[in-house]
Amino acid sequence: MKHWLKRNLAFARLGIQTNLEYRFNFFIDAIVQPAMTAGIEIFLWFALFAATNTETLNGYSKESYLAYVIWAAFVGRIAISWMYEHMMMDEIETGSINAIILRPMTFFEYYLSQLLGYKLVIFLFSSLVPLSIVLYFGLPTALNRLPLVALLIFYYLIFIHAMSFMTACLAFFLNRVRSFTLVKNFTIYIVSGELFPLDLLPTFWKKLFLNMPFAAGVYLPVGYLTNRISTELFLTGFINISIGLVVVLFLSYIIWRKGLRSYSGTGA
Amino acid sequence: MALVLKKYLRLFSILVKTSFIADLEFRVNFSLRIFTDILWYFMQILSFEILFNYTPLIGDWDRYQMRVFLGVLFIVDSLYMVFIQENADRFADKVRKGELDFILAKPVSSQFMVSFQKIATASFTNLLIAIAFFLYTVAQLEGFQWYRLFWFFLVIPTSLIVIYTSRFFFSCLNLIFVKSESVQFLWYNCYKLGLRPDSIYFPTVKLILLTVLPMSFVASVPTRMILEPPNTYLICWSLVIGPLSLYLSNIFWRYCLRFYTSASS
Numbered sequence: 001m002k003h004w005l006k007r008n009l010a011f012a013r014l015g016i017q018t019n020l021e022y023r024f025n026f027f028i029d030a031i032v033q034p035a036m037t038a039g040i041e042i043f044l045w046f047a048l049f050a051a052t053n054t055e056t057l058n059g060y061s062k063e064s065y066l067a068y069v070i071w072a073a074f075v076g077r078i079a080i081s082w083m084y085e086h087m088m089m090d091e092i093e094t095g096s097i098n099a100i101i102l103r104p105m106t107f108f109e110y111y112l113s114q115l116l117g118y119k120l121v122i123f124l125f126s127s128l129v130p131l132s133i134v135l136y137f138g139l140p141t142a143l144n145r146l147p148l149v150a151l152l153i154f155y156y157l158i159f160i161h162a163m164s165f166m167t168a169c170l171a172f173f174l175n176r177v178r179s180f181t182l183v184k185n186f187t188i189y190i191v192s193g194e195l196f197p198l199d200l201l202p203t204f205w206k207k208l209f210l211n212m213p214f215a216a217g218v219y220l221p222v223g224y225l226t227n228r229i230s231t232e233l234f235l236t237g238f239i240n241i242s243i244g245l246v247v248v249l250f251l252s253y254i255i256w257r258k259g260l261r262s263y264s265g266t267g268a
Numbered sequence: 269m270a271l272v273l274k275k276y277l278r279l280f281s282i283l284v285k286t287s288f289i290a291d292l293e294f295r296v297n298f299s300l301r302i303f304t305d306i307l308w309y310f311m312q313i314l315s316f317e318i319l320f321n322y323t324p325l326i327g328d329w330d331r332y333q334m335r336v337f338l339g340v341l342f343i344v345d346s347l348y349m350v351f352i353q354e355n356a357d358r359f360a361d362k363v364r365k366g367e368l369d370f371i372l373a374k375p376v377s378s379q380f381m382v383s384f385q386k387i388a389t390a391s392f393t394n395l396l397i398a399i400a401f402f403l404y405t406v407a408q409l410e411g412f413q414w415y416r417l418f419w420f421f422l423v424i425p426t427s428l429i430v431i432y433t434s435r436f437f438f439s440c441l442n443l444i445f446v447k448s449e450s451v452q453f454l455w456y457n458c459y460k461l462g463l464r465p466d467s468i469y470f471p472t473v474k475l476i477l478l479t480v481l482p483m484s485f486v487a488s489v490p491t492r493m494i495l496e497p498p499n500t501y502l503i504c505w506s507l508v509i510g511p512l513s514l515y516l517s518n519i520f521w522r523y524c525l526r527f528y529t530s531a532s533s
Contacts, residue, residue: 028450036457040464044319044326047468051325058322179300186307195311200318 011110012117019118030077030126038073038130042066058200060228067139067226068197070130072218076194078123079153079217081164084115085181088168093175098265108252112161119157123150140227149221152237156216159245160188166252172259193219199228210236213244279376280384287387298390305349305394309342309401312463327467332408333495337465339402340420340494341487344427346398349391352432355383359439360452369530379521383436406494419493419503423485426510430485433513434458436521443524462486482509 019026049062057065088111091097100107127146134141167184170177189195191214198209198219209215216237223229291298316338320331329337359382362368371381406412438455445451462483466474477484489502 022450024445025450028454033450033453033457037460040460043468043470043473044464047327048319048323051327052323174294174296176294176297179297179304182304183300183307186304186311190311190314195315196318200322 007105008109008113011105011113012120015114015117016121018114020121026125030122031129034073034077034126035129037077038070038133041069041073045069060197060199061140063137063139064226064228065197066137067134067141068222068228070133070139071141071222071225072194072197074126074130075153075222076189076192076218077126078119079156079160079192079221080185080188081115081157081160082181082185084111084118084161085164085168086178087111088165089171089177089181092168092171092259092263093177095265097263101260108161108165111165112158115161116154116157119154123153141225142227145225148234149225152216152221152234152241155238155241156213156221159213159241159248160217162245162248162252166248166255169252169255169259172255172263188214188217191215192217193222197223197228199223211240213237213240216241276376276380279380283384284387284389288389290386291389301388301390302393305346305391306397309338309394309397312338312341327465329465329467329495332405333491334465335405336402336409336494337487337491339398339405340491341463342398343395343402344424344431344486344490346391346395347428348431348435350388350395351384351428352435354386354388356435356439356452358386360442363442363528366530368528372525378525379436379518383432409495412494416494416498419498420490422503423490423493423506426506427485427487427490429510429513430482431459431462433517434481434483436517440520440524444527458483459486462488465491478505482513485509 019029045062045065049057049065055061088107091100091107097107100110131143133139163184164181167177167180170180191209191212193209193215194217198206198215201209210219210233220229220234220237224231224234313335316326316334317331319326320334324330326334362371362382368382371385372378374381406417435455438451441451458481461469461477461481463486466477466484466488469477474484478489485506489506492499492502
């Protein structure tokens with residue numbers, strides 16, 4: 001256990017160091033990108049409320065929507081994995097995975113710990129921006145809920161990494177699999193509530209998406225933070241992720257085993 | 269002049285042919301790319317359709333007008349996907365691996381080769397889908413005057429030039445900075461400004477999006493050509509900004525090339 005922890009902390013440190021090496025890149029990734037996304041969405045919501053000429057929309061105020069889009073842009077950026085999924089695919093496609101599977105560690109944990117380390121730093125830095133905006137403009141945010149929200153997001157990241165791992169394993173069988181990442185992440189973008197709050201959807205779709213683990217990526221944490229949802233609903237996120245994690249890990253294991261059997265170690 | 273044009277057209281047709289052969293090599297990827305773009309279109313439509321359940325207008329436009337805006341956006345975006353995106357995405361690799369040497373040594377315009385070497389033939393399907401969607405949305409408009417399509421077609425090349433030159437500008441930064449992946453994401457964020465109707469922005473932002481960072485030309489201006497009576501100022505400006513952007517992009521390309529150190533030599 002001690003060795004396992006030490007090893008994974010080293011991987012997490014590696015993830016942090018690699019990404020902090022190019023600070024300009026990191027700055028754009030952690031601050032500029034989500035800030036611009038939030039900025040554009042704020043314009044949209046302002047225009048929407050100006051057109052409706054009402055104080056509330058579907059029971060929520062303009063301030064509530066603004067708080068939601070600001071937090072959603074940042075949380076959505078954290079609760080997704082592009083870079084490490086592509087890295088895993090590259091390792092399999094090029095054959096450089098050989099160097100990893102020979103070591104006393106698993107391919108899964110090697111990238112999971114790096115992802116968590118990297119996301120932790122992104123979280124610490126980038127959350128300062130929505131935090132200062134909501135505090136400055138007095139937008140509704142329950143800051144005492146932030147630790148629990150962070151816990152859910154990082155638990156969700158393990159699930160997202162399992163999905164990434166499963167997608168990357170397809171590279172054992174197909175030559176180019178990057179389009180799978182796009183399809184998967186676009187779908188997650190819709191069903192997680194990053195595109196718009198899930199409560200705007202018709203009841204059937206809302207219920208369906210809330211029962212999926214993806215809602216725990218954006219809608220549940222942001223909704224809880226901005227007082228849109230109850231604690232009970234928020235806590236269902238942990239259960240949904242746990243169920244999703246079991247299913248995805250099981251499928252990943254099968255694909256990984258089959259993939260390794262068919263893998264010929266090209267590029268070794 | 270005619271000979272030069274003929275030479276480049278021939279070269280372009282060869283590039284299309286080789287790209288198509290290369291794309292068919294990975295058929296699953298080929299099909300998935302089409303599907304991915306359809307999913308993206310679906311996302312854009314869904315986001316506005318849901319919002320229109322709660323409001324009659326967003327900016328200046330109602331639900332039907334917004335659908336036309338999305339139709340225009342899909343056409344422009346699919347053109348960008350076909351001709352520009354892959355080349356821009358690969359540019360950083362070409363610089364890093366020194367592949368740019370081979371392009372610079374060729375007896376053709378290096379900017380042309382860098383920009384159009386690979387055509388994403390899978391996205392042609394999406395272009396057809398986008399055109400079909402656009403025609404459907406236009407047909408839904410009450411009392412639509414079809415002659416307005418003339419102004420639309422006049423402005424569309426500018427839309428594509430604006431996307432191309434802005435993306436090209438950011439790609440060129442790869443020649444100056446070693447690692448600039450995030451700079452490319454920065455471009456995407458600028459592009460995102462054009463994915464929303466310009467009427468939602470404050471007047472100052474709107475002005476910036478028409479001049480310094482002309483992302484309004486991505487879809488908002490062409491849509492106005494269809495939905496509103498012809499605006500002489502916008503039409504003239506679009507005829508100026510297109511060639512001007514191309515000219516500036518070439519100057520910037522030549523400037524950035526001075527920083528290229530040729531990794532493979």
